[in-house]
Amino acid sequence: MEVISPIDGAVFATVGEHTVADAERALATAAAAQPAWAATAAGERGRLLHRVADLIRRDRESLAELESRNTGKLLADTRREVERAADCFTYYAGWADKVLGRTIPVPGDFHTYTERVPFGVALGIIPWNVPLFFAAKKMAPALAFGNATVVKPAPETPLTAMALRDLVIEAGIDEDLVHVVVGGREVGAALVTSPDSHLVVVTGHPDTGRAIARAAADTLTPVGLELGGKSPQLVFTDADLDAAADAISLGVFATAGQMCIAGSRLLVHEQVHEPLLERLADRVTRLRVGDPFSPDSDLGPQITSAQRDKTLSFIEGAAGEGARLVGQASLPDDPRLADGYFVPPSLFDQVHPDSTLAQEEVFGPVLGITTFRDEADAVRLANHTRFGLAAGVWTSDVGRAHAISRQLRVGNVWINTYRVLSDLVPFGGFGDSGYGRENGEDAVNLYTTTRATWTSLRAGVPTLFSQARSQ
Known part of the structure; x- marks a missing residue:
C-alpha cells in the first residue's frame, strides 16, 4: 500500500x-x-x-x-x-x-x-x-x-x-x-x-x-x-468573551478541525453575538495555514484528499442554506504545498439549526454560529442533534453552568474551557x-x-x- x-x-x-x-x-x-x-x-x-x-x-x-x-x-x-x-x-x-x-x-x-x-x-x-x-x-x-x-x-x-x-x-x-x-x-x-x-x-x-x-x-x-460529534459551545451574556474566543478557535480549528470533539456549533446569546463574532472573525482571518513543520503555521492540511473535498463541499454549500461567510483564512502560496490537501478555515454566521452545516460532522476547520434567546433556548439548540459527545459552557455564573451541564445530552462537558483531556477521566458519548x-x-x-x-x-x-x- x-x-x-x-x-x-x-x-x-x-x-x-x-x-x-x-x-x-x-x-x-x-x-x-x-x-x-x-x-x-x-x-x-x-x-x-x-x-x-x-x-x-x-x-x-x-x-x-x-x-x-x-x-x-x-x-x-x-x-x-x-x-x-x-x-x-x-x-x-x-x-x-x-x-x-x-x-x-x-x-x-x-x-x-x-x-x-x-x-x-x-x-x-x-x-x-x-x-x-x-x-x-x-x-x-x-x-x-x-x-x-x-x-x-x-x-x-x-x-x-x-x-x-x-x-x-x-x-x-x-x-x-x-x-x-x-x-x-x-x-x-x-x-x-x-x-x-x-x-x-x-x-x-x-x-x-x-x-x-x-x-x-x-x-x-x-x-x-x-x-463522531457535532459539539455545541454555549456562550452566555456574562462569559469572558476573549477567553471564549480563544478556546472556541482552538476547539474547532486546531488539527485542521479533524477532531471528534470539535466544537463546531457555536450557540451565542443574541446580546453578545456581535462582539464575539468580531473577535472570532479577527482570529480566523489571521490563522496561518501551511507546512506543519514550520513554526509559523497554525494548522496544516486535511489528512486525505477525500476529507479535503468533503470539507470544501460543506463550505461551498453553507451559503445555499442561508449561512453567511464572515471570516476565512488564506491558503498557503508556497509552491511546494500546491498539491497538498489544504482547506481555508471558515467562519459562518446565521446558521440555521436544521441546516447541513449544523447537523452533519464536517471534520474540518469550519465553525457555524447560531444565536439563542435564553437558557431554555440554548439547551434546546444544544440537544438538537443526533450526536452527543461533548459541549462547552461559557458563563461566570457557577450555578447556571452546572444547571446547564445537567441538561446536555453529551458525555463530556467543559465549563469555561474546552478540549482538555486526560486518561484519568471517562470519555464517550450518546446517540450517534x-x-x-x-x-x-x-x-x-x-x-x-x-x-x-x-x-x-x-x-x-x-x-x-x-x-x-x-x-
Missing part, C-alpha cells in the same frame, strides 16, 4: 497490505498467547508497560516527525500526542495490579466473591486523525488487564501504529500478543466477525460504528464505540457518538468482565443443593 503525505500529495512510504488470511492468523496467534499473559503477575505486566512508555519517550522526535508527515498535523501537536501516548502506557501500567474484585455477603453458608477477568483478544479499530495516540489508547489498557491486542489502523495512516508495536515488542512483551493489521474493509470485516475477537473497541465514524456493531452481533461480541466509556476506572469495566465464584462453607452436600434435591 502506498502511504501519501497530505502536505504535498506525494507518496512517501509503502507498507505491506494484510490479507484476510493474515488477519485471521493474527487473531489466532493472539488468542493462543493470551492465557499465559493473563497468568503473568499483574505487577510484571505493569513493569513492561512502563518500559513501553520509556521507549516512546526515547523515540519521541522520530515518532512525532513520522506522525506529522503521515497526517499533516503540526509538529508541535504531534509532539504532544507522542507524550500523551507515553502517558497512556504509564497510566495503565499503574492500573495493572489494582483491578479488584469483591466479596458478597450472600445468604447461607457460602464464601462468594467476584473478580475482573480479561475477555481474551481485544480488537481495536482506530481512525486516521490521531493514529499513534489511539493505537496506544487501545493497546495499553488491553495489555494492562491481561488481554492480547490486535489493532487495525486506518489504511491511510498505518505507520506510527506499526512503529508502536515494534516498541511494545522491544519492551519485552511477546510479539504474539500484539498485532497491527493493515488493510481495507474486507480485512476489517474479517477481524470483527472472527470468533477469535472477544471484544471490539472502535474509534471512528458513526457509519463505521453501526456496521461493526451489526457484524459483531452475529458472534455476540461486546463492542465499545467512540464515534456511540456507547461505552474509555479511560479511568471505566476502562477496567470495558476491557474486563466479571466472574463470580461460590464456595460452600459446610461439609458434605451443600445446603441449598440438598434442599433442591428433596423437593
Whole structure:
C-alpha cells in the first residue's frame, strides 16, 4: 500500500497490505498467547508497560516527525500526542495490579466473591486523525488487564501504529500478543466477525460504528464505540468573551478541525453575538495555514484528499442554506504545498439549526454560529442533534453552568474551557457518538468482565443443593 503525505500529495512510504488470511492468523496467534499473559503477575505486566512508555519517550522526535508527515498535523501537536501516548502506557501500567474484585455477603453458608477477568483478544479499530495516540489508547489498557491486542489502523495512516508495536515488542512483551493489521474493509470485516475477537473497541465514524456493531452481533461480541460529534459551545451574556474566543478557535480549528470533539456549533446569546463574532472573525482571518513543520503555521492540511473535498463541499454549500461567510483564512502560496490537501478555515454566521452545516460532522476547520434567546433556548439548540459527545459552557455564573451541564445530552462537558483531556477521566458519548466509556476506572469495566465464584462453607452436600434435591 502506498502511504501519501497530505502536505504535498506525494507518496512517501509503502507498507505491506494484510490479507484476510493474515488477519485471521493474527487473531489466532493472539488468542493462543493470551492465557499465559493473563497468568503473568499483574505487577510484571505493569513493569513492561512502563518500559513501553520509556521507549516512546526515547523515540519521541522520530515518532512525532513520522506522525506529522503521515497526517499533516503540526509538529508541535504531534509532539504532544507522542507524550500523551507515553502517558497512556504509564497510566495503565499503574492500573495493572489494582483491578479488584469483591466479596458478597450472600445468604447461607457460602464464601462468594467476584473478580475482573480479561475477555481474551481485544480488537481495536482506530481512525486516521490521531493514529499513534489511539493505537496506544487501545493497546495499553488491553495489555494492562491481561488481554492480547490486535489493532487495525486506518489504511491511510498505518505507520506510527506499526512503529508502536515494534516498541511494545522491544519492551519485552511477546510479539504474539500484539498485532497491527493493515488493510481495507474486507480485512476489517474479517477481524470483527472472527470468533477469535472477544471484544471490539472502535474509534471512528458513526457509519463505521453501526456496521461493526451489526457484524459483531452475529458472534455476540461486546463492542465499545467512540464515534463522531457535532459539539455545541454555549456562550452566555456574562462569559469572558476573549477567553471564549480563544478556546472556541482552538476547539474547532486546531488539527485542521479533524477532531471528534470539535466544537463546531457555536450557540451565542443574541446580546453578545456581535462582539464575539468580531473577535472570532479577527482570529480566523489571521490563522496561518501551511507546512506543519514550520513554526509559523497554525494548522496544516486535511489528512486525505477525500476529507479535503468533503470539507470544501460543506463550505461551498453553507451559503445555499442561508449561512453567511464572515471570516476565512488564506491558503498557503508556497509552491511546494500546491498539491497538498489544504482547506481555508471558515467562519459562518446565521446558521440555521436544521441546516447541513449544523447537523452533519464536517471534520474540518469550519465553525457555524447560531444565536439563542435564553437558557431554555440554548439547551434546546444544544440537544438538537443526533450526536452527543461533548459541549462547552461559557458563563461566570457557577450555578447556571452546572444547571446547564445537567441538561446536555453529551458525555463530556467543559465549563469555561474546552478540549482538555486526560486518561484519568471517562470519555464517550450518546446517540450517534456511540456507547461505552474509555479511560479511568471505566476502562477496567470495558476491557474486563466479571466472574463470580461460590464456595460452600459446610461439609458434605451443600445446603441449598440438598434442599433442591428433596423437593
